[in-house]
Amino acid sequence: MTFDEILDQVRDLLQQRGRLSYQALKRRFELDDAYLDGLKVELIEAEQVATDENGRILVWVGGETPSERTSQTTDSPVSELPSSAPLAQPERDVPVGERRQLTVMFCDLVGSTALSEQLDPEEL
Numbered sequence: 001m002t003f004d005e006i007l008d009q010v011r012d013l014l015q016q017r018g019r020l021s022y023q024a025l026k027r028r029f030e031l032d033d034a035y036l037d038g039l040k041v042e043l044i045e046a047e048q049v050a051t052d053e054n055g056r057i058l059v060w061v062g063g064e065t066p067s068e069r070t071s072q073t074t075d076s077p078v079s080e081l082p083s084s085a086p087l088a089q090p091e092r093d094v095p096v097g098e099r100r101q102l103t104v105m106f107c108d109l110v111g112s113t114a115l116s117e118q119l120d121p122e123e124l
Helices: 003-017 022-029 033-046 066-075 112-118
Strands: 019-021 050-053 057-060
Touching: 003 019, 003 022, 003 033, 003 057, 019 022, 022 033, 022 057, 033 050, 033 057
Parallel strands: none
Antiparallel strands: 019 057, 050 057
């Protein structure tokens, strides 16, 4: 198998799973350290679709993995508009906004109400 064929298979597998250990890649594709280093350079530095985690794990960053797409569509009760659908009728040259998913966490800390009365909202 050529380097490009292995690279394509590793890229597909990484995109599908999201994270792969270097040890698993070495065993699955029977790679030596030099070959694995070449794959890492290609995926991490040249293509910029992965990152290294603690020198042991290859992590996909090239876009959504299938599991991320599934969790977003099943976990999110908000229906999303197509990107081409305007949110409001634009007037003159006013830019049209876009809808994005947002997660907000509210955490009530002891004394936070009194502190919020004293501070500017941006400082809080």
